[in-house]
Amino acid sequence: MAACVSCQQPLVLEVGSDDEEEDVQGQASSSGKAPATEPETVPDDVDLNCGCHFHWTCLLEAYQVTECPNCGKNIASNAADSTLQILCNLNNEGGYQENLDILPLLTEEGYLKAYPEERKCRAFLEFCREGDFKAIVAMLQDDEDDEEEEGVEEDGLQHRKIGPEELLRYQDAIGEMQSGLHAAVQGGSREVAWLLLLLASKLDLQEFPAIIFQEAASLGVMRPDMEGKSDIRSLKDANGKTADDLAREIGGVWNGWPGSGRLSV
Structure with missing residues:
Protein backbone atom coordinates (compact mmCIF):
# COMPACT_ATOMS: atom_id res chain seq x y z
CA MET A 1 0.00 0.00 0.00
CA LEU A 112 -8.37 29.52 9.45
CA LYS A 113 -4.94 28.25 10.41
CA ALA A 114 -3.75 31.86 10.45
CA TYR A 115 -6.92 33.11 12.17
CA PRO A 116 -8.22 30.17 14.26
CA GLU A 117 -10.60 32.40 16.23
CA GLU A 118 -12.72 32.77 13.09
CA ARG A 119 -13.66 29.08 13.01
CA LYS A 120 -16.39 29.83 15.51
CA CYS A 121 -17.52 32.86 13.51
CA ARG A 122 -17.90 30.78 10.37
CA ALA A 123 -19.76 28.11 12.35
CA PHE A 124 -22.08 30.89 13.51
CA LEU A 125 -22.78 31.85 9.89
CA GLU A 126 -23.51 28.23 9.04
CA PHE A 127 -26.06 28.04 11.86
CA CYS A 128 -27.67 31.21 10.47
CA ARG A 129 -27.77 29.64 7.01
CA GLU A 130 -29.28 26.42 8.37
CA GLY A 131 -31.88 28.27 10.45
CA ASP A 132 -30.69 26.78 13.75
CA PHE A 133 -32.21 29.32 16.17
CA LYS A 134 -31.22 27.53 19.38
CA ALA A 135 -27.63 26.85 18.29
CA ILE A 136 -27.18 30.55 17.49
CA VAL A 137 -28.46 31.59 20.92
CA ALA A 138 -26.27 28.98 22.66
CA MET A 139 -23.20 30.24 20.79
CA LEU A 140 -23.91 33.87 21.70
CA GLN A 141 -24.45 33.00 25.35
CA ASP A 142 -21.24 30.97 25.42
CA ASP A 143 -19.31 33.92 24.01
CA GLU A 144 -20.96 36.22 26.55
CA ASP A 145 -19.77 34.00 29.41
CA ASP A 146 -16.19 34.11 28.09
CA GLU A 147 -16.18 37.77 27.06
CA GLU A 148 -13.82 38.80 29.85
CA GLU A 149 -11.07 36.54 28.50
CA GLU A 150 -8.55 38.22 26.22
CA GLY A 151 -7.62 35.09 24.32
CA VAL A 152 -7.42 31.35 24.29
CA GLU A 153 -4.23 29.38 24.55
CA GLU A 154 -3.99 26.84 21.75
CA ASP A 155 -0.81 25.12 20.59
CA GLY A 156 1.17 27.67 22.58
CA LEU A 157 -0.32 30.65 20.74
CA GLN A 158 -2.51 33.44 22.08
CA HIS A 159 -5.66 33.87 20.00
CA ARG A 160 -7.98 36.87 19.96
CA LYS A 161 -11.32 36.37 21.65
CA ILE A 162 -14.40 37.38 19.67
CA GLY A 163 -17.34 38.50 21.82
CA PRO A 164 -21.08 38.31 21.01
CA GLU A 165 -21.30 41.85 19.60
CA GLU A 166 -18.54 41.16 17.08
CA LEU A 167 -19.92 37.71 16.32
CA LEU A 168 -23.32 39.15 15.43
CA ARG A 169 -21.68 41.57 13.00
CA TYR A 170 -18.99 39.24 11.67
CA GLN A 171 -18.41 39.25 7.91
CA ASP A 172 -16.75 36.26 6.29
CA ALA A 173 -13.49 37.33 4.65
CA ILE A 174 -13.36 34.16 2.53
CA GLY A 175 -17.10 33.91 1.96
CA GLU A 176 -17.86 37.09 -0.01
CA MET A 177 -18.05 39.13 3.21
CA GLN A 178 -21.45 37.76 4.10
CA SER A 179 -22.90 38.56 7.52
CA GLY A 180 -25.18 36.38 9.60
CA LEU A 181 -28.15 38.28 8.20
CA HIS A 182 -27.01 37.60 4.63
CA ALA A 183 -26.64 33.92 5.55
CA ALA A 184 -30.13 33.76 7.10
CA VAL A 185 -31.65 35.35 4.00
CA GLN A 186 -29.71 33.02 1.72
CA GLY A 187 -30.91 30.03 3.76
CA GLY A 188 -34.53 31.22 3.71
CA SER A 189 -34.83 31.39 7.52
CA ARG A 190 -37.13 34.21 8.56
CA GLU A 191 -37.00 33.06 12.20
CA VAL A 192 -33.21 33.55 12.35
CA ALA A 193 -33.48 36.84 10.45
CA TRP A 194 -35.92 38.11 13.08
CA LEU A 195 -33.58 36.96 15.86
CA LEU A 196 -30.59 38.78 14.35
CA LEU A 197 -32.68 41.90 13.81
CA LEU A 198 -33.79 41.75 17.45
CA LEU A 199 -30.22 41.44 18.74
CA ALA A 200 -28.23 43.59 16.31
CA SER A 201 -30.48 46.16 14.62
CA LYS A 202 -32.46 49.26 15.53
CA LEU A 203 -35.65 48.04 13.87
CA ASP A 204 -38.68 49.25 15.83
CA LEU A 205 -39.70 46.55 18.32
CA GLN A 206 -43.33 46.99 17.26
CA GLU A 207 -42.39 45.43 13.91
CA PHE A 208 -41.54 42.06 15.50
CA PRO A 209 -43.97 39.11 15.68
CA ALA A 210 -44.90 38.17 19.26
CA ILE A 211 -43.56 34.64 18.75
CA ILE A 212 -40.03 35.99 18.31
CA PHE A 213 -40.17 37.74 21.69
CA GLN A 214 -41.54 34.58 23.27
CA GLU A 215 -38.81 32.36 21.83
CA ALA A 216 -36.07 34.84 22.70
CA ALA A 217 -37.38 35.25 26.26
CA SER A 218 -37.59 31.48 26.76
CA LEU A 219 -33.92 31.23 25.80
CA GLY A 220 -32.87 34.18 27.93
CA VAL A 221 -31.92 36.70 25.24
CA MET A 222 -33.06 40.26 24.67
CA ARG A 223 -32.04 43.34 22.70
CA PRO A 224 -28.96 45.06 24.20
CA ASP A 225 -28.43 48.80 24.32
CA MET A 226 -27.86 49.73 20.67
CA GLU A 227 -26.40 53.20 21.27
CA GLY A 228 -23.15 53.58 19.34
CA LYS A 229 -23.44 50.13 17.74
CA SER A 230 -23.71 49.45 14.03
CA ASP A 231 -26.98 48.17 12.64
CA ILE A 232 -26.58 44.72 11.05
CA ARG A 233 -28.91 45.80 8.23
CA SER A 234 -26.27 48.25 6.97
CA LEU A 235 -23.64 45.55 6.32
CA LYS A 236 -22.80 44.89 2.67
CA ASP A 237 -21.19 41.81 1.15
CA ALA A 238 -18.26 41.79 -1.28
CA ASN A 239 -20.66 42.62 -4.13
CA GLY A 240 -21.99 45.69 -2.32
CA LYS A 241 -25.33 44.02 -1.52
CA THR A 242 -27.22 44.35 1.74
CA ALA A 243 -29.43 41.56 3.09
CA ASP A 244 -32.37 43.52 1.67
CA ASP A 245 -30.82 43.39 -1.82
CA LEU A 246 -30.27 39.65 -1.47
CA ALA A 247 -33.85 39.07 -0.31
CA ARG A 248 -35.11 40.98 -3.35
CA GLU A 249 -33.13 38.67 -5.64
CA ILE A 250 -34.23 35.47 -3.92
CA GLY A 251 -37.93 36.27 -3.52
CA GLY A 252 -40.04 33.35 -2.30
CA VAL A 253 -40.23 33.44 1.51
CA TRP A 254 -38.91 37.00 1.37
CA ASN A 255 -41.77 38.42 -0.69
CA GLY A 256 -42.96 41.54 1.05
CA TRP A 257 -39.72 42.08 2.97
CA PRO A 258 -37.57 44.07 0.49
CA GLY A 259 -38.35 47.77 0.74
CA SER A 260 -40.32 47.31 3.97
CA GLY A 261 -37.46 48.50 6.16
CA ARG A 262 -37.13 45.16 7.92
CA LEU A 263 -33.84 44.37 6.21
CA SER A 264 -32.68 47.88 5.36
CA VAL A 265 -31.78 50.96 7.37
Whole structure:
Protein backbone atom coordinates (compact mmCIF):
# COMPACT_ATOMS: atom_id res chain seq x y z
CA MET A 1 0.00 0.00 0.00
CA ALA A 2 1.27 3.50 -0.85
CA ALA A 3 2.27 5.73 2.02
CA CYS A 4 1.89 9.44 2.75
CA VAL A 5 5.03 11.23 1.55
CA SER A 6 4.92 13.44 4.64
CA CYS A 7 4.52 11.02 7.56
CA GLN A 8 5.34 7.75 5.75
CA GLN A 9 2.21 6.10 7.19
CA PRO A 10 -0.39 4.11 5.17
CA LEU A 11 -2.98 6.24 3.40
CA VAL A 12 -5.84 5.27 5.70
CA LEU A 13 -7.59 6.82 8.67
CA GLU A 14 -8.73 4.86 11.72
CA VAL A 15 -12.40 5.31 12.61
CA GLY A 16 -14.69 4.05 15.34
CA SER A 17 -16.87 5.38 18.13
CA ASP A 18 -15.63 6.08 21.63
CA ASP A 19 -18.22 3.61 22.96
CA GLU A 20 -16.78 0.83 20.85
CA GLU A 21 -13.27 1.65 22.07
CA GLU A 22 -14.43 1.61 25.69
CA ASP A 23 -16.15 -1.76 25.17
CA VAL A 24 -13.01 -3.26 23.67
CA GLN A 25 -10.84 -1.86 26.47
CA GLY A 26 -13.28 -3.15 29.07
CA GLN A 27 -13.23 -6.64 27.57
CA ALA A 28 -9.44 -6.58 27.52
CA SER A 29 -9.25 -5.52 31.18
CA SER A 30 -11.66 -8.23 32.36
CA SER A 31 -9.95 -11.00 30.40
CA GLY A 32 -6.40 -9.80 30.90
CA LYS A 33 -5.80 -10.14 27.16
CA ALA A 34 -5.29 -7.56 24.46
CA PRO A 35 -8.28 -6.96 22.19
CA ALA A 36 -8.21 -9.11 19.08
CA THR A 37 -10.19 -6.81 16.81
CA GLU A 38 -8.35 -4.66 14.27
CA PRO A 39 -9.25 -0.96 14.14
CA GLU A 40 -11.61 -0.03 11.33
CA THR A 41 -10.07 2.17 8.66
CA VAL A 42 -11.21 4.26 5.71
CA PRO A 43 -9.12 5.62 2.81
CA ASP A 44 -7.39 8.96 3.33
CA ASP A 45 -5.49 9.63 0.12
CA VAL A 46 -4.93 12.95 -1.64
CA ASP A 47 -3.23 12.11 -4.94
CA LEU A 48 -1.81 15.34 -6.34
CA ASN A 49 -1.19 15.78 -10.07
CA CYS A 50 2.57 15.63 -9.46
CA GLY A 51 2.19 12.03 -8.27
CA CYS A 52 2.72 12.66 -4.54
CA HIS A 53 0.23 11.17 -2.08
CA PHE A 54 -0.71 12.83 1.23
CA HIS A 55 -3.10 12.35 4.11
CA TRP A 56 -5.50 15.30 4.08
CA THR A 57 -4.24 16.67 7.42
CA CYS A 58 -0.61 16.18 6.39
CA LEU A 59 -1.23 18.19 3.23
CA LEU A 60 -2.89 20.99 5.22
CA GLU A 61 0.10 21.17 7.57
CA ALA A 62 2.59 21.41 4.70
CA TYR A 63 0.50 23.27 2.08
CA GLN A 64 2.47 25.85 0.03
CA VAL A 65 -0.21 27.30 -2.28
CA THR A 66 0.83 26.36 -5.84
CA GLU A 67 3.75 23.99 -5.22
CA CYS A 68 3.79 20.43 -3.93
CA PRO A 69 5.34 20.62 -0.43
CA ASN A 70 7.17 17.35 -1.13
CA CYS A 71 8.63 17.52 -4.65
CA GLY A 72 8.27 21.26 -5.32
CA LYS A 73 6.46 20.81 -8.65
CA ASN A 74 3.72 23.24 -9.67
CA ILE A 75 0.34 21.66 -8.89
CA ALA A 76 -1.86 24.57 -9.99
CA SER A 77 -3.61 24.97 -13.34
CA ASN A 78 -6.14 27.31 -14.94
CA ALA A 79 -9.82 26.40 -15.05
CA ALA A 80 -12.04 27.11 -18.05
CA ASP A 81 -12.89 30.54 -16.63
CA SER A 82 -9.15 31.29 -16.15
CA THR A 83 -9.35 31.02 -12.36
CA LEU A 84 -6.68 29.08 -10.53
CA GLN A 85 -7.40 25.49 -9.50
CA ILE A 86 -5.58 22.59 -7.85
CA LEU A 87 -6.84 19.27 -9.14
CA CYS A 88 -6.31 15.95 -7.42
CA ASN A 89 -7.77 12.48 -7.12
CA LEU A 90 -9.30 12.23 -3.66
CA ASN A 91 -10.09 8.91 -2.00
CA ASN A 92 -11.69 9.13 1.44
CA GLU A 93 -14.67 7.82 3.39
CA GLY A 94 -16.96 9.68 0.99
CA GLY A 95 -15.68 7.67 -1.98
CA TYR A 96 -13.30 8.24 -4.87
CA GLN A 97 -13.38 11.54 -6.77
CA GLU A 98 -11.29 12.33 -9.84
CA ASN A 99 -10.03 15.77 -10.84
CA LEU A 100 -11.45 17.45 -7.75
CA ASP A 101 -10.50 21.10 -7.27
CA ILE A 102 -9.31 21.39 -3.66
CA LEU A 103 -8.03 24.96 -3.88
CA PRO A 104 -11.14 26.43 -2.15
CA LEU A 105 -10.71 23.99 0.75
CA LEU A 106 -6.98 24.62 1.01
CA THR A 107 -7.55 28.38 0.92
CA GLU A 108 -10.15 28.15 3.66
CA GLU A 109 -8.03 25.93 5.88
CA GLY A 110 -4.97 28.12 5.32
CA TYR A 111 -6.93 31.20 6.36
CA LEU A 112 -8.37 29.52 9.45
CA LYS A 113 -4.94 28.25 10.41
CA ALA A 114 -3.75 31.86 10.45
CA TYR A 115 -6.92 33.11 12.17
CA PRO A 116 -8.22 30.17 14.26
CA GLU A 117 -10.60 32.40 16.23
CA GLU A 118 -12.72 32.77 13.09
CA ARG A 119 -13.66 29.08 13.01
CA LYS A 120 -16.39 29.83 15.51
CA CYS A 121 -17.52 32.86 13.51
CA ARG A 122 -17.90 30.78 10.37
CA ALA A 123 -19.76 28.11 12.35
CA PHE A 124 -22.08 30.89 13.51
CA LEU A 125 -22.78 31.85 9.89
CA GLU A 126 -23.51 28.23 9.04
CA PHE A 127 -26.06 28.04 11.86
CA CYS A 128 -27.67 31.21 10.47
CA ARG A 129 -27.77 29.64 7.01
CA GLU A 130 -29.28 26.42 8.37
CA GLY A 131 -31.88 28.27 10.45
CA ASP A 132 -30.69 26.78 13.75
CA PHE A 133 -32.21 29.32 16.17
CA LYS A 134 -31.22 27.53 19.38
CA ALA A 135 -27.63 26.85 18.29
CA ILE A 136 -27.18 30.55 17.49
CA VAL A 137 -28.46 31.59 20.92
CA ALA A 138 -26.27 28.98 22.66
CA MET A 139 -23.20 30.24 20.79
CA LEU A 140 -23.91 33.87 21.70
CA GLN A 141 -24.45 33.00 25.35
CA ASP A 142 -21.24 30.97 25.42
CA ASP A 143 -19.31 33.92 24.01
CA GLU A 144 -20.96 36.22 26.55
CA ASP A 145 -19.77 34.00 29.41
CA ASP A 146 -16.19 34.11 28.09
CA GLU A 147 -16.18 37.77 27.06
CA GLU A 148 -13.82 38.80 29.85
CA GLU A 149 -11.07 36.54 28.50
CA GLU A 150 -8.55 38.22 26.22
CA GLY A 151 -7.62 35.09 24.32
CA VAL A 152 -7.42 31.35 24.29
CA GLU A 153 -4.23 29.38 24.55
CA GLU A 154 -3.99 26.84 21.75
CA ASP A 155 -0.81 25.12 20.59
CA GLY A 156 1.17 27.67 22.58
CA LEU A 157 -0.32 30.65 20.74
CA GLN A 158 -2.51 33.44 22.08
CA HIS A 159 -5.66 33.87 20.00
CA ARG A 160 -7.98 36.87 19.96
CA LYS A 161 -11.32 36.37 21.65
CA ILE A 162 -14.40 37.38 19.67
CA GLY A 163 -17.34 38.50 21.82
CA PRO A 164 -21.08 38.31 21.01
CA GLU A 165 -21.30 41.85 19.60
CA GLU A 166 -18.54 41.16 17.08
CA LEU A 167 -19.92 37.71 16.32
CA LEU A 168 -23.32 39.15 15.43
CA ARG A 169 -21.68 41.57 13.00
CA TYR A 170 -18.99 39.24 11.67
CA GLN A 171 -18.41 39.25 7.91
CA ASP A 172 -16.75 36.26 6.29
CA ALA A 173 -13.49 37.33 4.65
CA ILE A 174 -13.36 34.16 2.53
CA GLY A 175 -17.10 33.91 1.96
CA GLU A 176 -17.86 37.09 -0.01
CA MET A 177 -18.05 39.13 3.21
CA GLN A 178 -21.45 37.76 4.10
CA SER A 179 -22.90 38.56 7.52
CA GLY A 180 -25.18 36.38 9.60
CA LEU A 181 -28.15 38.28 8.20
CA HIS A 182 -27.01 37.60 4.63
CA ALA A 183 -26.64 33.92 5.55
CA ALA A 184 -30.13 33.76 7.10
CA VAL A 185 -31.65 35.35 4.00
CA GLN A 186 -29.71 33.02 1.72
CA GLY A 187 -30.91 30.03 3.76
CA GLY A 188 -34.53 31.22 3.71
CA SER A 189 -34.83 31.39 7.52
CA ARG A 190 -37.13 34.21 8.56
CA GLU A 191 -37.00 33.06 12.20
CA VAL A 192 -33.21 33.55 12.35
CA ALA A 193 -33.48 36.84 10.45
CA TRP A 194 -35.92 38.11 13.08
CA LEU A 195 -33.58 36.96 15.86
CA LEU A 196 -30.59 38.78 14.35
CA LEU A 197 -32.68 41.90 13.81
CA LEU A 198 -33.79 41.75 17.45
CA LEU A 199 -30.22 41.44 18.74
CA ALA A 200 -28.23 43.59 16.31
CA SER A 201 -30.48 46.16 14.62
CA LYS A 202 -32.46 49.26 15.53
CA LEU A 203 -35.65 48.04 13.87
CA ASP A 204 -38.68 49.25 15.83
CA LEU A 205 -39.70 46.55 18.32
CA GLN A 206 -43.33 46.99 17.26
CA GLU A 207 -42.39 45.43 13.91
CA PHE A 208 -41.54 42.06 15.50
CA PRO A 209 -43.97 39.11 15.68
CA ALA A 210 -44.90 38.17 19.26
CA ILE A 211 -43.56 34.64 18.75
CA ILE A 212 -40.03 35.99 18.31
CA PHE A 213 -40.17 37.74 21.69
CA GLN A 214 -41.54 34.58 23.27
CA GLU A 215 -38.81 32.36 21.83
CA ALA A 216 -36.07 34.84 22.70
CA ALA A 217 -37.38 35.25 26.26
CA SER A 218 -37.59 31.48 26.76
CA LEU A 219 -33.92 31.23 25.80
CA GLY A 220 -32.87 34.18 27.93
CA VAL A 221 -31.92 36.70 25.24
CA MET A 222 -33.06 40.26 24.67
CA ARG A 223 -32.04 43.34 22.70
CA PRO A 224 -28.96 45.06 24.20
CA ASP A 225 -28.43 48.80 24.32
CA MET A 226 -27.86 49.73 20.67
CA GLU A 227 -26.40 53.20 21.27
CA GLY A 228 -23.15 53.58 19.34
CA LYS A 229 -23.44 50.13 17.74
CA SER A 230 -23.71 49.45 14.03
CA ASP A 231 -26.98 48.17 12.64
CA ILE A 232 -26.58 44.72 11.05
CA ARG A 233 -28.91 45.80 8.23
CA SER A 234 -26.27 48.25 6.97
CA LEU A 235 -23.64 45.55 6.32
CA LYS A 236 -22.80 44.89 2.67
CA ASP A 237 -21.19 41.81 1.15
CA ALA A 238 -18.26 41.79 -1.28
CA ASN A 239 -20.66 42.62 -4.13
CA GLY A 240 -21.99 45.69 -2.32
CA LYS A 241 -25.33 44.02 -1.52
CA THR A 242 -27.22 44.35 1.74
CA ALA A 243 -29.43 41.56 3.09
CA ASP A 244 -32.37 43.52 1.67
CA ASP A 245 -30.82 43.39 -1.82
CA LEU A 246 -30.27 39.65 -1.47
CA ALA A 247 -33.85 39.07 -0.31
CA ARG A 248 -35.11 40.98 -3.35
CA GLU A 249 -33.13 38.67 -5.64
CA ILE A 250 -34.23 35.47 -3.92
CA GLY A 251 -37.93 36.27 -3.52
CA GLY A 252 -40.04 33.35 -2.30
CA VAL A 253 -40.23 33.44 1.51
CA TRP A 254 -38.91 37.00 1.37
CA ASN A 255 -41.77 38.42 -0.69
CA GLY A 256 -42.96 41.54 1.05
CA TRP A 257 -39.72 42.08 2.97
CA PRO A 258 -37.57 44.07 0.49
CA GLY A 259 -38.35 47.77 0.74
CA SER A 260 -40.32 47.31 3.97
CA GLY A 261 -37.46 48.50 6.16
CA ARG A 262 -37.13 45.16 7.92
CA LEU A 263 -33.84 44.37 6.21
CA SER A 264 -32.68 47.88 5.36
CA VAL A 265 -31.78 50.96 7.37
